[in-house]
Amino acid sequence: MLQSRPVPGAPKPYTFPRPRRVQVGGGTVVAIDVPGQLYASVRLVQRSGGAAEPLDRMGVATLTGEALEDGILGDSSLAPALERHGAEWACRVSWDSFVTGVDAPVNRITDATALFAEALRTPALRADDVVRRRDQLVERFALENSMASTLAARSIGGQLFSGRYATPLGGGPARLRALTPESVADFHTSTIASVAGTLVVVGDLAGVDLEALGRTVFGDAAPAVAQPVAAPGTGDGERPRIVVLDRPGSVQSALVLAHRAPSRAEIDLVPAESAGEVLGGMFNSRLNMELRERLGYTYGVGCRFDLRRDAGVFYISTQVEAPTTAHSISTTLAEIERLRSDGANEGELTSVKESNTVGLPVAYSTSRALASALVEIVVHDLPEDHVDRLRAGYERLTAEELHAAAERYLRPEEAVIIVAGDAGELRGSLEDLDVGPVEVRDPETLWG
Missing domain, CATH: 3.30.830.10 (Metalloenzyme, LuxS/M16 peptidase-like)
Incomplete structure (x- = not known):
């Protein structure tokens, strides 16, 4: 016998959980405890995004993010090391930030975070790995441009802005090809390895030592320095x-x-x-x-x-x-x-x-x-x-x-x-x- 469809009830009110903040060395841990959430997310937020790149090194943040996954031993060594803890690497470079981290079971979060911190602060950055990653980005750029929608979207910046925003976030092919292993190492040393940032931790944190996680990730890195904010230049051409x-x-x-x-x-x-x-x-x-x-x-x-x-x-x-x-x-x-x-x-x-x-x-x-x-x-x-x-x-x-x-x-x-x-x-x-x-x-x- 068919039953009648249930009638939806009134929407339940929602309140975003209040995070806890802990100052650790040069950085800050911002955490949300979610009881019962046994798969945790750890993210390190640094403001070393594409907008801050020098014009002669456009795309270096994206390339560095790719190269970090080669780990401390090189040759894509980070992913299999994390897999032994059921963990997964995360990296996202935006115009305003450089975000890295791991997702891992809560009971393996300490070991997974230690691997992540090693890869972030002291990666191998072998020259052949960096060149391989760079060539992959150039090939990917061309392949993705074969899609009309991607080509049109990537063209927006060059029509509206001058300066850094006129080139796509990941850098254009010519700019990417000009990047060297030395330029990646310089960017990593000056803006990633030496800057503490803010560590975001979310999951069932009962028994998790947030200060210890912070010390593992921040080490002796310095506090982040505020970046100046200025309106970017306008692109040429009549509008509309x-x-x-x-x-x-x-x-x-x-x-x-x-x-x-x-x-x-x-x-x-x-x-x-x-x-x-x-x-x-x-x-x-x-x-x-x-x-x-x-x-x-x-x-x-x-x-x-x-x-x-x-x-x-x-x-x-x-x-x-x-x-x-x-x-x-x-x-x-x-x-x-x-x-x-x-x-x-x-x-x-x-x-x-x-x-x-x-x-x-x-x-x-x-x-x-x-x-x-x-x-x-x-x-x-x-x-x-x-x-x-x-x-x-x-x-x-x-x-x-x-x-x-x-x-x-x-x-x-x-x-x-x-x-x-x-x-x-x-x-x-x-x-x-x-x-x-x-x-x-x-x-x-x-x-x-």
């Missing part, structure tokens, strides 16, 4: 404009509409991201409903703010059938203007609020997720109750606030529209849009 990355014979076009946004500290985050979600960040967003559900041009649309310590980017991305490229752009611009002029309706407001509140207990149910949130708090100097403030902000969000954010933060008049597709087939229809000048580029010349 369309840049076509020529891919002769392409049957699809990858589209990116991007413009600069405020930095992470300057933006009013909840209303701004809500406007982006209504526009293109949810399945039932306006662009997804129009371009995918009604017109059938695409499988989906993405829309988000990429917010850094000194700048930000807003972008919309999708892939469409080549003949629909121009109409997809005009439709996107029309939906932006409609949101800016009319704001969101009650259904959209409810969707945004629920998508950012109801699922929080699941979103933060793992050590990795909690550690990731703590990493963001450390990198951007956010208050410890940052997640709770966000939840409260979404709960009290009004249609008027969302409308004001759309008017303030969505600026198509300052945008560059990047099209990775067949320029010969597309140029005429793109010029007919009268959005701005149409420029055709050979992708091979982007990062010379």
Whole structure:
């Protein structure tokens, strides 16, 4: 006999766990104790990200992060050493940070962290390992650029910024090839091995000696020095404009509409991201409903703010059938203007609020997720109750606030529209849009 479907209950309130802070030598341990969570996450946060790289060594942070996995013996020795403890290496380089660590069973966290600390502070960095990793990055860069969506996304920085942000985070091929084992060793010595940083630890920490973990990871490294924050330069060229990355014979076009946004500290985050979600960040967003559900041009649309310590980017991305490229752009611009002029309706407001509140207990149910949130708090100097403030902000969000954010933060008049597709087939229809000048580029010349 079939039973009736259960009726969902009211969403349970969620409060982000309060971390404990312990000062150890030159660094700080920030920990969340999660009883019963027997798989722990350990992350060391250092502010040696891509934005701080010298222009003649762009990509050195990414290459160093790759080379660390070769461990203290070289030749990819770290991963098998960690596997003996059921542990896994973690490394992520962003514009603002260099984050390394391990995930491990709590009862092996001491041994796994010791291996991680060894690899971080005293890696072999053998010349042949570094060259092998560098060549792999160059090959990977070219392979990934064969995907139109990746090519278009990587081109954003060069259209909006000058200086370091004009080249992708991992460095372009020419810059990567110029990196030497000596440049990696210099970067590691000056900005990784000698800087304590902040150690994030999440899991069932009953019986875990946080001070001992801190001493293991920090050693005698010095406290981190505050990095100056200055707005990056602006890229050349008229705006708005369309840049076509020529891919002769392409049957699809990858589209990116991007413009600069405020930095992470300057933006009013909840209303701004809500406007982006209504526009293109949810399945039932306006662009997804129009371009995918009604017109059938695409499988989906993405829309988000990429917010850094000194700048930000807003972008919309999708892939469409080549003949629909121009109409997809005009439709996107029309939906932006409609949101800016009319704001969101009650259904959209409810969707945004629920998508950012109801699922929080699941979103933060793992050590990795909690550690990731703590990493963001450390990198951007956010208050410890940052997640709770966000939840409260979404709960009290009004249609008027969302409308004001759309008017303030969505600026198509300052945008560059990047099209990775067949320029010969597309140029005429793109010029007919009268959005701005149409420029055709050979992708091979982007990062010379």
